[in-house]
Amino acid sequence: MAALLTLPGGPDDAGELVEALLVAADTRDQHAPAQAARWRELAHDIGDALDQLPSPTQ
Secondary structure, eight states: OOOOOTTTTTHHHHHHHHHHHHHHHHHHTTTTOOOOHHHHHHHHHHHHHHHHOOOOOO
């Protein structure tokens, strides 16, 4: 399934979301390991999608 995510800061905002998901997942490891694993999976999926974006031209 594909989704369109519009962020005012563009890919930089998406990168911050990835980082936030990974940090949040680290805090949930002990109490909700399944949720932590899902958040890591989401972060990696978003990161992979960002890596596929074309490089900006100047």
